[in-house]
Each structure stands twice: as C-alpha cells, then as structure tokens.
Amino acid sequence: MTDNVVKTICADQWRYWLRTKVATTVLLFGAILTLAALVVNAFHIHETAHAREHLQQEAEQRFLSQPDKHPHRMVHYGHYVFRTPTALSVIEPGVDTYTGNAIFLEGHRQNSAMFAEQRQSVGLTRFSSLTPSFLALVLAPLFIILIGYGSVSREREAGTLTLLLSQGATRQQLVFGKLIALTLASAALLLPLIIASMYVAFFSESAAVVALFCVGYVLYFLFWAALVTASSAIFSRSNVSFTVLIVMWMATCVLLPRLGSSVATNAVPSLGKLESDFKVEEKLRSLGDGHDxxxxxxxxxxxxxxxxxxVSSVDELPVNFRGIVAQYSEGRQAKVLNEFAENRMQEELDQAQIARQFGWLSPTVALRAFSTLLAGTSIETHHRFLREAEALRLEFVQGLNKIHAEKLDFKLDMNRNKSEEAADKAVxxxxxxxxxxxxxxxxxxxxxxxxxATVYGFQLLLWLGLSFALLQLAVRRLHP
Incomplete structure (x- = not known):
C-alpha cells in the first residue's frame, strides 16, 4: 500500500511536468546539451590523440633521418614528446584544458608544456570548452532546481496538500514520492554521461575507476534532488524556495570554487614566469658556460x-674534453632546473590541495576533485608528465654529449669554426x-x-547525508 501511494505521487508529479511542458523542455535541453558536449569532445579528443601519435612518430623519424652533424647541433635540434589524454578525459578533462600536452626537449633548458586544448580549439571545437563535467557540475543542478523547486510547495499553494494528507498519504510518502520523481528527472540529465562512462570502460580504462566515477556523479545529482525537494517542502511558497535554491546554487557552484582558488593562490603565493626565469638564469650563470x-x-x-x-694537456686525453664539459655542465644545470621545477610544482600542488579543502563547503568542489583524480586529469598527473619528460630530456641530451665526448676528435672539434671545411669534418x-x-x-x-580520490568521495557522502538530514527535517515541518 505504501509503495502504491509513493508511485501515485511520483506519477502525478510527472503528469504535471508533462502537462506544463516546462520540465520536459528543461530535461530535453539539458540532455541534448550534455550529449552534444560528449560527442564533440569525444571527436575532438579522438582527433587530437591521433594527431599526437602521428606527430610523435614524425618527430622521431625527423630526428633519426638527420644527416651527419656535430653532436651539439643535435642537442639543440631537440625532440618532441606528446601526452595522450586518458579515456575519461572525454567527460572530465580537468587541468588538460589549460595545461599543454607536448614538450620540446633540448639541452640547457626545460621547456613548458604547450598546445593546450583551449589554444587549439577552432570553429565547432570551441564547443569542447563546454565540457560534460562542467554541464554536470554547474548547469545540471540549475536544471534540477528549475524542475523541482515547486514540487511540494505547489501542492500547498493549490490546496491539494490537505486533500492528500486527509486521504491517508503520510508526509513521508508525499516527500519521498516527490524525491523519486525528481531523482528520475535528474537521471535523464545524467544518463548520457553514464552511458559515455560505461562505453569508456570497454576501452583502456579500469572498470572499478569508471564505476566509482559514475557513483560520484550519481551521489552529486541525488544530493541536489534531495536538497531541492527539502527546500520545496520547508518553504510554503514556491518563489521563496526558488530564491533560496538559486542562492545556494550560486554559492556552491560558482562562488565557493572561485573563492577556493583565490584563497589557495594567496595562501601559497608563487613567482611570476618572468621573475622565475630571471632567478633561474642567474643561478645557471653561476655554474659556468658549458660551451666554453x-x-x-x-x-x-x-x-x-x-x-x-x-696526461699534461686536454689534447692528450682519450676523450673529447668539450664533450666532457658538456656532460658535466648539463648535469649541473639539470639539477638547478629540477630544483626550481620541483619548487614550482610543489607550490601548484599545495594550492590545489588548499582549493580542494573547499569540498567540505561545496559539493561541487568535492566532485571536481573526485572526478579529476579518478580520470587521471589532475595536477598530479600533469606534474608526473613533466617529470617523466625531464628524465627523458636529460637521458637524450646526455646521450648526445656522450657521443660528443667519445666519438668526436678534440682537435677537429676545437678547429671546427675556423673554416667551412673544418666544420664539415667535425661531425x-x-x-x-x-x-x-x-x-x-x-x-x-x-x-x-x-x-x-577517497577523501573527496567521503566529502560527497557527507553532503548527501546532510541533504537527507535536511529532508527529514522538512518532513517533520511539513504542514498544510
């Protein structure tokens, strides 16, 4: 009997939404928007992933096809490495939207990652900046509010709340029926994202990661459905419920995430690029000029x-002293560059961790941290890419310096700038x-x-628990 009452209330709410067409319009628009974002992002990432693979092979072929040269010229000719996005970045691009995915490796310096998605988006692919995760995190809660802000208060304003209660429906059944209806409506917004996540699971991704990724978004949508239903039950007028919910949406989805970023950058200040570059150059100059x-x-x-x-002179050494100096200098320079890079990355990580603590104040921040860490698009992943690229850079440059030291005659090397003929021999x-x-x-x-991601999953569970506690309070305070 109880189940029948809840089903009836849920069905009645859906009939109302279908009759007014407002809810169906919002749901259809939200679902189409999410689906479009998924499709555009999927094509965009698939296309750029193939482009990166092609460019990686091309960079290697161009390097290997270079003619006989002086080894140090090849050090400055350099080499590119590319990072392919993760499967879940179709949904949650995380920091990939702003950080680069390619690095040029050369001697004496560490280049920044380049070719971020935002910078290479043109034409229709500019829509890729409207990511599925942004729609789910920010716009979907607004759609849920628009659909459900008057679900319970409408009954009170129309005078049907007294009728429902007098016919034997309990307050718990009424609120629960409205919650089920709004949860099903929310599922329509979430369904494209879940289907896309499940599709990803069949490719290069762990099923456990994908499952938890989906669970995070389910908890988030359930939180908003419970919050909207509770607000509609607590406030006697729909316009008051709507106002309160919009204020909460602005605070949790817009203001607090931005506040978290501002607090983090102020709590852990970092040097600007120009100032940082000057400090690096000053330190490197003190190490000596590896070309001299x-x-x-x-x-x-x-x-x-x-x-x-x-031996008594460098001419008599069995190795090329210039190559030895290049090896020695590059090793010392790399140590300094890594020191500055590690300091910068630690500052960025500290800022990210401070900003993530705002997940205790905003479920949006909690889910963003949860999803980026699971998707492998967090700042930690980007930092690991930089470290691995630097390790390859040093191995690559020192390999050329070793060739310089062991396979190039010192006298030919010293005289290579005297004439074109001498330069042709110093290869x-x-x-x-x-x-x-x-x-x-x-x-x-x-x-x-x-x-x-575990701690941020606990943040989401806490928010869901708070929303259901508020729902229980709303049930107790519900009156005609």
Missing amino acids: VNDPAFKKLRSDLLAKYN VNASNWAILSSFQFEPESPGARIHS
Missing part, C-alpha cells in the same frame, strides 16, 4: 681529468642518432587514483 671549455668553472674538472689519465655518423628512448605516458594505476 676555458671557463674558470671547469678548472677543477680539467685538473681531475688530467690527473686521472696521467659524427648519423647512425649515432639512434639513441631515442620511446616515450609512452600512462596515467597512474587504478588503485593509486582510487586511493587519491
């Missing part, structure tokens, strides 16, 4: 080598360029991503 073997910074290196090989065979290591960036393991 007579730089005083390499005096001890020279004396140590002469003593090691028991090594192109077969030496086959030192590239393959670069295939992979996201963190499913277990690591789930572990990182």
Whole structure:
C-alpha cells in the first residue's frame, strides 16, 4: 500500500511536468546539451590523440633521418614528446584544458608544456570548452532546481496538500514520492554521461575507476534532488524556495570554487614566469658556460681529468674534453632546473590541495576533485608528465654529449669554426642518432587514483547525508 501511494505521487508529479511542458523542455535541453558536449569532445579528443601519435612518430623519424652533424647541433635540434589524454578525459578533462600536452626537449633548458586544448580549439571545437563535467557540475543542478523547486510547495499553494494528507498519504510518502520523481528527472540529465562512462570502460580504462566515477556523479545529482525537494517542502511558497535554491546554487557552484582558488593562490603565493626565469638564469650563470671549455668553472674538472689519465694537456686525453664539459655542465644545470621545477610544482600542488579543502563547503568542489583524480586529469598527473619528460630530456641530451665526448676528435672539434671545411669534418655518423628512448605516458594505476580520490568521495557522502538530514527535517515541518 505504501509503495502504491509513493508511485501515485511520483506519477502525478510527472503528469504535471508533462502537462506544463516546462520540465520536459528543461530535461530535453539539458540532455541534448550534455550529449552534444560528449560527442564533440569525444571527436575532438579522438582527433587530437591521433594527431599526437602521428606527430610523435614524425618527430622521431625527423630526428633519426638527420644527416651527419656535430653532436651539439643535435642537442639543440631537440625532440618532441606528446601526452595522450586518458579515456575519461572525454567527460572530465580537468587541468588538460589549460595545461599543454607536448614538450620540446633540448639541452640547457626545460621547456613548458604547450598546445593546450583551449589554444587549439577552432570553429565547432570551441564547443569542447563546454565540457560534460562542467554541464554536470554547474548547469545540471540549475536544471534540477528549475524542475523541482515547486514540487511540494505547489501542492500547498493549490490546496491539494490537505486533500492528500486527509486521504491517508503520510508526509513521508508525499516527500519521498516527490524525491523519486525528481531523482528520475535528474537521471535523464545524467544518463548520457553514464552511458559515455560505461562505453569508456570497454576501452583502456579500469572498470572499478569508471564505476566509482559514475557513483560520484550519481551521489552529486541525488544530493541536489534531495536538497531541492527539502527546500520545496520547508518553504510554503514556491518563489521563496526558488530564491533560496538559486542562492545556494550560486554559492556552491560558482562562488565557493572561485573563492577556493583565490584563497589557495594567496595562501601559497608563487613567482611570476618572468621573475622565475630571471632567478633561474642567474643561478645557471653561476655554474659556468658549458660551451666554453676555458671557463674558470671547469678548472677543477680539467685538473681531475688530467690527473686521472696521467696526461699534461686536454689534447692528450682519450676523450673529447668539450664533450666532457658538456656532460658535466648539463648535469649541473639539470639539477638547478629540477630544483626550481620541483619548487614550482610543489607550490601548484599545495594550492590545489588548499582549493580542494573547499569540498567540505561545496559539493561541487568535492566532485571536481573526485572526478579529476579518478580520470587521471589532475595536477598530479600533469606534474608526473613533466617529470617523466625531464628524465627523458636529460637521458637524450646526455646521450648526445656522450657521443660528443667519445666519438668526436678534440682537435677537429676545437678547429671546427675556423673554416667551412673544418666544420664539415667535425661531425659524427648519423647512425649515432639512434639513441631515442620511446616515450609512452600512462596515467597512474587504478588503485593509486582510487586511493587519491577517497577523501573527496567521503566529502560527497557527507553532503548527501546532510541533504537527507535536511529532508527529514522538512518532513517533520511539513504542514498544510
């Protein structure tokens, strides 16, 4: 009997929505918008992923096809590496929208990642900036409010609440029936995202990660359905309920996320790019010029080598002193560059973690952190890409420096700028360029991503618990 009453109330609410056409219009618009965003983003990411794969192969082929050259020219010729987006980035691009996905590797410097999605979007693909996750996080709650803000208060205003209660329906059945109706309506907005997530599960993604990813969005939508239903039951007038819900939506979905970012950047200030570059250059200058073997910074290196090989001049060394200096200098420079890079990344991570703590104040922030960590599109993943690219850069450059030291005659090297003929002799065979290591960036393991996202899952559960507690309060306070 109880189930029948709840079903009747739920069906009546749906009949009202279908009759007024407002709810169906909102639902249809929201579902189409989400589906369009999914399709456009999927095509865009698929297209750019293939482009990256092609460019990676092309970069390697161009490097390997270079003719006989001086090894240090190849150091500055450099090499590109690309990061392919994760499967779930179709839904939750996270920081990928703003960070780059390609890095140019060369000697003496660490280049920034480039070619971020926002910068390469043109034409129709500009719609990709309206991501499915943004629609679910920000716009979907607004749609739920528009559909359900008057679900209970409408009965009170129309005078049917007294009739329903007098016919034997309890307050719990009434509110629960309205909640079920609004939850089903919310599911229509969420369904395209869930289907897309399940589709992803059949490809290069863990089923456990995808399942938890979907659960996070289900909890978020259920929170908003419960909150909207509770507000409609607590306030006697629909316009008051609507006003309160809009204020809560603006606070949780718009203001608090921005406030979190502002607080984080002020709590952990970081140097601007220009100031940071000046500090790096100042530190590097103190290490000596790796292109000048007579730089005083390499005096001890020279004396140590002469003593090691028991010779009186660098001409007599069995290795090219210029190549040894290049190796030594590159190693010291990399240490300094990594120190500055680690400091910057730690600042960015500290800022992100402070901003994520606002998940205790906003479910939107909680779900954003939860979904980006599970999707492998968080700042941590980007930092790991930078570290792995730097490790490859140093291996690549030092490999060329080793060729410089061991396979190029020192006298030919020293005289290469005297004439064009001398320069043509100061080269090594192109077969030496086959030192590239393959670069295939992979996201963190499913277990690591789930572990990182756990605390933000608890934040979502807390918000859901609070919404149902509010719903219970609304049931007790419900009166004709």
